[in-house]
Amino acid sequence: MTTDRSKSRQAGPNTLLAHGPYDPRSMHGFVNPPVIHASTVLFESTDAMKNRKSLPYTYGLRGTPTTSVLEDALSELENAHGTILVPSGLAAISIPLFAFLGAGDHCLIVDSVYSPTRQFANGTLARMGVEIEYFDPHVGSGIAALMKPSTKVVFLEAPGSNTFEMMDVKAVCEAAHAGGAVTMLDNTWATPLYFRPLEHGVDLSIHALTKYPGGHSDVMMGSVSATEATFKQLRETQLQIGVNAAPDDTYLVIRGLKTMGIRLERHQASALELATWLEAREEVAEVRHPALPSFFDRTLYERQFTGSSGLFSFLLPGSFRRAAAFLDALELIGLGYSWGGHESLAVAVDLSDRTIARGPADGTFIRLQVGLEDVADLKADLERGFTAARQAG
Numbered sequence: 001m002t003t004d005r006s007k008s009r010q011a012g013p014n015t016l017l018a019h020g021p022y023d024p025r026s027m028h029g030f031v032n033p034p035v036i037h038a039s040t041v042l043f044e045s046t047d048a049m050k051n052r053k054s055l056p057y058t059y060g061l062r063g064t065p066t067t068s069v070l071e072d073a074l075s076e077l078e079n080a081h082g083t084i085l086v087p088s089g090l091a092a093i094s095i096p097l098f099a100f101l102g103a104g105d106h107c108l109i110v111d112s113v114y115s116p117t118r119q120f121a122n123g124t125l126a127r128m129g130v131e132i133e134y135f136d137p138h139v140g141s142g143i144a145a146l147m148k149p150s151t152k153v154v155f156l157e158a159p160g161s162n163t164f165e166m167m168d169v170k171a172v173c174e175a176a177h178a179g180g181a182v183t184m185l186d187n188t189w190a191t192p193l194y195f196r197p198l199e200h201g202v203d204l205s206i207h208a209l210t211k212y213p214g215g216h217s218d219v220m221m222g223s224v225s226a227t228e229a230t231f232k233q234l235r236e237t238q239l240q241i242g243v244n245a246a247p248d249d250t251y252l253v254i255r256g257l258k259t260m261g262i263r264l265e266r267h268q269a270s271a272l273e274l275a276t277w278l279e280a281r282e283e284v285a286e287v288r289h290p291a292l293p294s295f296f297d298r299t300l301y302e303r304q305f306t307g308s309s310g311l312f313s314f315l316l317p318g319s320f321r322r323a324a325a326f327l328d329a330l331e332l333i334g335l336g337y338s339w340g341g342h343e344s345l346a347v348a349v350d351l352s353d354r355t356i357a358r359g360p361a362d363g364t365f366i367r368l369q370v371g372l373e374d375v376a377d378l379k380a381d382l383e384r385g386f387t388a389a390r391q392a393g
Helices: 013-017 046-050 063-078 089-100 117-125 141-144 169-176 228-241 247-279 299-304 320-327 373-393
Strands: 082-086 106-110 131-136 151-157 182-186 203-208 222-226 285-289 311-316 345-348 364-369
Touching: 013 063, 013 247, 013 285, 063 082, 063 222, 063 247, 082 089, 082 228, 089 117, 089 151, 089 203, 089 222, 089 228, 106 117, 117 131, 117 151, 131 141, 141 169, 151 169, 169 182, 222 228, 247 285, 247 373, 299 364, 311 320, 320 345, 320 364, 320 373
Parallel strands: 106 131, 106 151, 151 182, 182 203
Antiparallel strands: 082 222, 203 222, 285 311, 311 364, 345 364
16 A cells, blocks of 8 residues: 655654544544454445455555555655565565565575575575575675576675675665666665665665564564555465554554664664674774774765664674673673664674674674663673673683
């Protein structure tokens, strides 16, 4: 379902998030949309049933007014023709790959991709007969040399998962399109507030709505926002597979979206303060945060992104035993996967599946998700970690 977004595009990001394309007058003036639980939709006549393709809703799996509100809001933020909702971020990765790949096709994937994406590609896609090839995140227009007549998809992620390499998105997309391939990008880190992939040549923008849009670590959902040329095939594949988002989960993301802008401002400011503080510490070998002046891909970041989020990593030299001691000593920062919620998290990064973007040989990357806590308290917790790491030798 698409809407006329020409007027609302003139508004600021927080205004768009607070209001979006949803019109309260369409629901008797209620500020928030109703949560519609539905499977069956009744038709007025056999003629209406026969011509159901012209109707907005025909069966719960195909969408409801609740899912339409979130789809429209995300399409507005992404400047996309349309958006689909699915039950997880990984589903948002797998469904567009299913949509545009088949046996005998060649798929190029950036080597710094989210690990479950690689697992899906090396597992399910390989079993389907798709040839998978990974490329350097800094390849730029040089990706043209990797294209084959059978290349149907080029999959990007910016910044790279855990190691945060930046890509020249427009250059990669131009070369991919010249070779007849569709481009997809996992945009979860930046959200459409800080990067709009479709405006840089990407065909499909992928999000784990579990992260910043949900914002409270209590819901799982994904989305794919697409251009007009790719949306029909994407939607058809979604319906053929038979997945859509549940209404209560959809409502939680709609609610989370309202405050995502101000939460991201806090995540960004706190993460930058911590990254700068960590960079000055002798215990830290390297900090990988795209917005730091010292970041090796800072030029690419500034040219394409308008802000940064709360996720970055730093290199702790020495053995994994030291890294484990550091992590186990944390009291406020939790040890857990995912990110984008109100709470801070830390995890030791595993780069063993990389073939190109391996990172330094010595030490362990610690990935931090900086939440909404007071920065002074987070620094004190990290101090506990550093003390434990020193004691571990």
